[in-house]
Amino acid sequence: MRILILNWRDITHPQAGGAERFVHEIGKRLARHNEVTLFCGSYPGSKEEERIEGMKVVRAGGRFSVYIRALLNFKRGAYDIVLDDVNGIPFFSTLYSDAPVIPILHHIVGWKLFSRELPFPLSAIGWMCERSIPIFYRNRRFIVVSESTRQELMDELHVPPEDITVVNNGIDIDLTALQQKALFPTVAYVGRIKGYKRVEDIVRAFAKVHEWSTTAKLIIAGRGEMSALRELVERLGISDSVDFREGVDEDEKVRILSSAWVFVTASMKEGWGLSPLEANACGTPAISYDVPGLRDSIRDGYNGILVRNGDIDSLAMKIHIVISDNDLISKLSANGREWASRFTWDRAADDTRRIMEEVCGQDRRGVD
Template structure:
């Protein structure tokens, strides 16, 4: 499932395979080469957040599911991340050693320091770059493999949420600084458009491999009523750059043509109160349901009852909720931006909002199409078939194979100079 890219040499990137592998690389890794194994391999996964934190999203789910898969392959995994108030500094979950330290800013100082003090204890580090990387190559031992994980380019987000001077620093770190530090380290990203943006906007030098997001094979659905005919839904973090206010506005913008429409918002985050005020200001509190956080069965109940999943985000590496909705036969309306244009097949599993279109116009057009039962059944089938292409098993297997190959490259050959 990994998609190769062209590296700095101009030749297609392919993980190096060697004869006479280190004993810990023998066996089976994922679904690839039967000589490669991760049993006993020590892996550190550095990530900005972890899935149980209040504004965790798809990037956290990706890192955690990959970590779970690696544990299943016999690896010993430490997941190192930030710490929210009330959380324990250390715990073991799903076989993963979870270490939390620092707030959203201090984490970028404390995690590299933690790694520096344990620099010889790990065989490989997965360094997740959420705009700012952890600079693992600068603190680990020379024979410790490092792979960089980048979901999408953050440059425009820096300017959207920080003062201009701070945004410039963020862009400088994400671009020229990270480009040089990771130039010899394989980079993993989740979509073709994210790879293209890394090359075009950051002038990324390292080889890039695409390992898409996945999803669970079985999705439990609770038996709970969901209001609205039709019902549209947003699922995800309630944070500013997701622009959920535009989804709430659909209840007002479409009330004339779709008087029974209800907008359901599922998720948690700092925007919850502002969304409630937005619904009151637009006079649609009776048509907007702010569910907050829901467990998986309840979330799937709301999703599966909806006619459309709507996301108004303009910054995505992929859009994990797009596949979550598709697995339940629900198409998505999203903006035609990097990441989302990969996860939504326009006109097949959803609709993309063009540069000169309004979200409400595209949603209305989609609702009209889906009012035809035959067209709706066609779209639902296409969504389910599309979602079956993406499982966490496939994602984990691709990652395991890549990691095993990176380890093979990092182990010095007999007689090599130390």
């Protein structure tokens, strides 16, 4: 089967995130027995074309122009199926593809996130493009990464439930890099530093935790602009207890997650909470706000704790409760390892392959 995957970035992009991981892990597994091409945007220093783990990667255009370049570069008759990964702004591949199209959604961005991440009028354009998804992808089989996204797609964009299938992310952690728990209470955040991730909430919550447990430490690791966070840490007077680590590799990520006593995220929403599951695989419970995506990967009281959205005081209290109770940490950690073991990329790829075969079968029978 000749498969085209459309995504605005690939796994090598400096700003690659969960969507790029999903596309890469699924794509490289499909490439074992199929011809897979990933079309994505370029970035400074990137190659126009290369092969990565069996996939042909073609790069053209930037953050926004990649959508136009996809249209211009598309070769009719060259593919049997198209996986259209929608990151807020769709590729609208149904307008020019002569092959069946399966849209993939990680979450509905919505006006709140568009207006926070993009200046006007780009935010309005992005929001309108997202709202047009039901029109341009009508009667298509959607893949979503969580039950939360499935519900959003039904409630906000009115896509029929029978057109939506959930394919959860997998996790891929090298457990040979695991470390023992730190000797002192350690709170960790590992992920991108973006506005909607609300890492500043974690800093403010930790400042309260530090008042109750003066030996506690916070590690903030990831890619992004950290200057505002550093200034906040300085103003709160906790500089000696906060460790910033930029651009950590996979081994360092595992060392941080496994040595931490608790992982914390304060994102406004996610498609699927991958980082909490990675922490669970490393034997570390997770705490987050009770928001879409994160409430799918964190089962409250089982592998972590959910807190009312935006309640920094409650977030601080839950962190303090967990790091103060060794028995609770042990229980949540054991449950977390079991929970994380259920999610594999092989399973996700098999589910995607099955959906592709069903869609191609329907298309051959003349069903749109």
